[in-house]
Amino acid sequence: MSRDLRITRLTVREYEWKMPDLGVDYNGFNTVFERGSTARQTGHVLTVETAAGITGEYAGGTSVSYAQLGMVAGYLIGKDALARELIWNDLKRALRKHDRFGMGPIDIALWDIAGKAYGAPVYELLGGFRTRLPAYASTYHGDENGGLSSPEAFADFAVQCRDMGYPAFKIHGWGHGPIEREAAAVLATRQAVGPEMDLMIDPACEYDTFADALKVGRACDEAGYFWYEDPYKDGGVSSFAHRKLRQLIRTPLLLGEHVRGLEPHVDQIVADGTDYVRADADYDGGITGVMKLAHAAEGFGLDCEIHAPGPAHRHCMAAVRNTNYYELGLVAPGLDPKRVHCPLYADDFADDLDSVDGDGCVPVPQGPGLGVTLNWDWIRAHETSAVVYD
Numbered sequence: 001m002s003r004d005l006r007i008t009r010l011t012v013r014e015y016e017w018k019m020p021d022l023g024v025d026y027n028g029f030n031t032v033f034e035r036g037s038t039a040r041q042t043g044h045v046l047t048v049e050t051a052a053g054i055t056g057e058y059a060g061g062t063s064v065s066y067a068q069l070g071m072v073a074g075y076l077i078g079k080d081a082l083a084r085e086l087i088w089n090d091l092k093r094a095l096r097k098h099d100r101f102g103m104g105p106i107d108i109a110l111w112d113i114a115g116k117a118y119g120a121p122v123y124e125l126l127g128g129f130r131t132r133l134p135a136y137a138s139t140y141h142g143d144e145n146g147g148l149s150s151p152e153a154f155a156d157f158a159v160q161c162r163d164m165g166y167p168a169f170k171i172h173g174w175g176h177g178p179i180e181r182e183a184a185a186v187l188a189t190r191q192a193v194g195p196e197m198d199l200m201i202d203p204a205c206e207y208d209t210f211a212d213a214l215k216v217g218r219a220c221d222e223a224g225y226f227w228y229e230d231p232y233k234d235g236g237v238s239s240f241a242h243r244k245l246r247q248l249i250r251t252p253l254l255l256g257e258h259v260r261g262l263e264p265h266v267d268q269i270v271a272d273g274t275d276y277v278r279a280d281a282d283y284d285g286g287i288t289g290v291m292k293l294a295h296a297a298e299g300f301g302l303d304c305e306i307h308a309p310g311p312a313h314r315h316c317m318a319a320v321r322n323t324n325y326y327e328l329g330l331v332a333p334g335l336d337p338k339r340v341h342c343p344l345y346a347d348d349f350a351d352d353l354d355s356v357d358g359d360g361c362v363p364v365p366q367g368p369g370l371g372v373t374l375n376w377d378w379i380r381a382h383e384t385s386a387v388v389y390d
């Protein structure tokens with residue numbers, strides 16, 4: 001290829017929008033259903049421009065990611081955008097004192113450039129395995145506001161999702177209050193949907209004690225859960241604790257969402273700290289990082305489950321054999337998904353409750369790069385700041 005793909009400019013745009021009928025939970029950390037309330041959300045779009053005029057675009061990342069981008073932008077200007085592996089390794093070293101969140105958005109934007117340069121969707125460059133992705137409905141956290149406020153509410157919503165075609169459903173429970181309510185939601189949901197649907201629960205590291213984690217784990221055993229994710233307040237990082245938990249329950253554990261990068265994930269596998277391996281392009285060094293994790297897990301004979309929805313994750317999942325479900329969320333009953341999830345993309349992409357087909361699958365974007373069209377009119381209308389590096 002003769003085109004000059006040296007990086008010439010990076011721009012981070014921040015935008016803000018309001019989501020109706022959502023509020024926050026008891027400590028303000030979880031977004032939950034609350035009729036009549038409005039949740040203010042912030043998002044980011046990174047663009048990476050090249051000398052040849054091909055621009056990589058990625059909508060995602062956090063303010064932490066982009067603080068780290070500022071630390072490495074000078075290094076990136078002038079680099080060959082196709083030298084992803086070199087850039088990935090240099091940034092890994094440069095950001096070693098931090099959580100390396102800055103690597104993800106950059107790497108994803110570079111894959112978008114590569115796809116556009118080669119005229120192919122990213123998943124084909126990675127190695128295509130599938131073009132339809134079975135999804136699970138991943139709920140908002142339990143609330144006290146008449147939405148997902150009881151075990152029966154989770155059970156009813158799981159039935160609704162099953163009837164829409166979803167093959168799997170994941171509970172994000174309340175995380176506080178009586179642990180018996182969490183266990184009751186596990187059992188009531190299985191009771192309601194019958195034996196076929198795969199069920200998961202993700203307390204998102206919120207149970208106070210190992211004993212509480214064990215109680216809910218035993219309910220998962222009784223109800224035949226597919227996985228039990230990040231149970232309690234070790235923060236999802238203690239391999240020793242989860243090895244002990246694995247000795248006491250039968251339900252497979254999914255840990256690793258809060259273990260950063262390739263080597264610590266492998267250490268967690270070797271220490272028997274998890275059954276499924278978690279990967280996230282925003283958290284683990286982009287598409288390059290997710291693929292390294294997926295292949296590392298493959299070498300151990302394990303499955304790699306990709307966290308959260310989005311175009312980059314659809315491409316990764318489409319190129320990985322050893323994986324099961326696309327996380328479609330967050331979702332809750334009684335919300336208008338079209339109003340909650342902002343119109344970030346043109347009509348070619350959405351991660352709404354009703355984005356699945358009758359078999360509960362979502363498609364893989366087929367256009368070059370990430371294969372999605374950003375809704376720039378909407379982004380510009382909601383932009384609150386822009387930072388340019390050139």
Ligand SMILES: [Mg+2]
Nearest residue numbers: 202229230257
């Ligand atoms: Mg999780």
